Amino acid sequence: MISGSSMEVMKDEWLDRDTEVQISRLKRIDWDFFNYKSRDPGYILHWYPARIIGAIPSTLIGLLSKDDDVVLDPFCGTGTNLVEAARAGRPSLGYDISHIAVLISEIRLQILRAPKSLLSIDNPVDKFLFEPLFSKDKPQPNEVREKIDKAMSYGDYLDRWFSLDQLSETAFLFLLCERCNDTIQRKFFSVVLSHCLRQVVGYANMGWSHLSDNVFPKKISRFSVAESFKSKLEKIRLEIQAYEKLKTTPMTVETHVFNEDSCRLIEETARGTVDIVITSPPYPGTCDYALTQRLSLPWFSIDPDSELSIEIGSRHYRHRGDFLETYKRKIGQCFMGVARRLKKYGKLAVVFPRFNDERDRVIDQLISVIEERGFKQFYTGIRNIHRTKRGLHWNIGTAVQQQIIAVFLKIE
Numbered sequence: 001m002i003s004g005s006s007m008e009v010m011k012d013e014w015l016d017r018d019t020e021v022q023i024s025r026l027k028r029i030d031w032d033f034f035n036y037k038s039r040d041p042g043y044i045l046h047w048y049p050a051r052i053i054g055a056i057p058s059t060l061i062g063l064l065s066k067d068d069d070v071v072l073d074p075f076c077g078t079g080t081n082l083v084e085a086a087r088a089g090r091p092s093l094g095y096d097i098s099h100i101a102v103l104i105s106e107i108r109l110q111i112l113r114a115p116k117s118l119l120s121i122d123n124p125v126d127k128f129l130f131e132p133l134f135s136k137d138k139p140q141p142n143e144v145r146e147k148i149d150k151a152m153s154y155g156d157y158l159d160r161w162f163s164l165d166q167l168s169e170t171a172f173l174f175l176l177c178e179r180c181n182d183t184i185q186r187k188f189f190s191v192v193l194s195h196c197l198r199q200v201v202g203y204a205n206m207g208w209s210h211l212s213d214n215v216f217p218k219k220i221s222r223f224s225v226a227e228s229f230k231s232k233l234e235k236i237r238l239e240i241q242a243y244e245k246l247k248t249t250p251m252t253v254e255t256h257v258f259n260e261d262s263c264r265l266i267e268e269t270a271r272g273t274v275d276i277v278i279t280s281p282p283y284p285g286t287c288d289y290a291l292t293q294r295l296s297l298p299w300f301s302i303d304p305d306s307e308l309s310i311e312i313g314s315r316h317y318r319h320r321g322d323f324l325e326t327y328k329r330k331i332g333q334c335f336m337g338v339a340r341r342l343k344k345y346g347k348l349a350v351v352f353p354r355f356n357d358e359r360d361r362v363i364d365q366l367i368s369v370i371e372e373r374g375f376k377q378f379y380t381g382i383r384n385i386h387r388t389k390r391g392l393h394w395n396i397g398t399a400v401q402q403q404i405i406a407v408f409l410k411i412e
């Protein structure tokens with residue numbers, strides 16, 4: 001529980017010596033990480049909402065796991081926990097239903113593992129953007145039209161957000177991405193391009209919630225998708241280059257990211273057991289992960305509603321009478337799968353956003369749902385998010401002011 005009652009449960013007989021040592025170390029951590037700066041070159045790849053800072057998983061992994069322990073994140077989002085596991089030399093498994101989140105995770109991990117694979121083209125901007133314009137193989141106007149039609153068949157609202165010129169530019173660039181022979185480079189370019197499409201919201205002076213709710217801009221902005229893509233590619237290239245120069249040892253650990261529903265974890269025992277789980281699950285009613293990507297998903301031939309229908313706790317359904325009950329049932333199902341995959345006495349660390357006292361009741365309920373699946377909470381940490389840093393977090397109405405770090409032991 002958030003109120004600090006973890007101190008009482010600490011005395012219970014189920015606490016072993018190792019866990020007691022871990023508790024005393026956890027208690028010494030200043031979770032605010034006020035001066036933290038990410039050292040992960042892939043952090044700037046994409047604006048995907050509700051990412052956590054790497055300092056939290058890197059601290060948890062360091063304190064709660066050993067070399068070669070396998071880390072699982074059932075809601076991996078952009079892969080922050082997987083990245084920190086890889087940096088600490090731990091193999092990992094991640095799951096997320098968001099196609100874009102999984103792409104981001106894969107590329108962030110690839111940058112760590114083999115930055116050269118993304119720098120092998122001397123100047124990606126020239127090679128990717130300008131040379132094709134003069135090549136015989138460049139996408140032809142009929143292909144561009146077909147690509148727009150196809151994207152519109154998955155998202156018929158696109159022309160309310162973009163002008164015809166912007167749609168043509170976007171279609172042209174996605175067609176170029178698809179022509180990359182190298183799979184990783186293809187994914188890399190398309191994820192960067194997908195990041196750039198959100199610019200339309202900023203230019204129209206609208207917030208992200210307008211995007212999720214599909215509230216159209218009054219006037220279509222005049223930003224250039226290609227210019228935005230070019231400058232983002234350049235920024236990322238510099239980050240990767242700097243990282244490549246500093247990197248001393250190659251990162252060889254195995255990581256697997258699955259674009260799957262975590263409710264199905266329970267069926268997937270074939271993928272083996274894991275030693276530790278670190279995750280930040282979707283929090284009920286705060287975000288629509290699928291719908292925030294509505295400007296990108298149609299270009300990948302995905303209807304955002306198909307992801308929305310699997311997403312747990314989406315804000316889109318917050319007014320339904322059974323919203324919280326459905327959320328608890330589904331999240332409980334996921335943690336049942338987590339319990340099945342985690343070794344006995346393995347640790348589970350869950351990071352929740354904290355908005356205000358009113359919503360703390362939801363965190364308490366969530367902790368109960370997890371404990372009912374065979375876990376015992378033994379530690380609560382609190383991260384105060386400095387007001388200048390709250391912008392990094394997805395917020396509707398009120399900003400996330402704190403994060404709760406709850407650590408559990410699997411006891412059954």
Ligand SMILES: C[S@@+](CC[C@H](N)C(=O)[O-])C[C@H]1O[C@@H](n2cnc3c(N)ncnc32)[C@H](O)[C@@H]1O
Pocket residue numbers: 049050051052053074075076077078079080081095096097098101260261262263279280281282283289290310311312
């Ligand atoms: C708080 S975010 C995780 C952010 C992540 N820690 C990071 O740093 O990027 C929660 C994630 O849960 C995912 N999610 C929601 N429902 C899911 C489901 N049924 N199965 C798998 N992932 C799901 C969302 O797509 C979202 O990416």
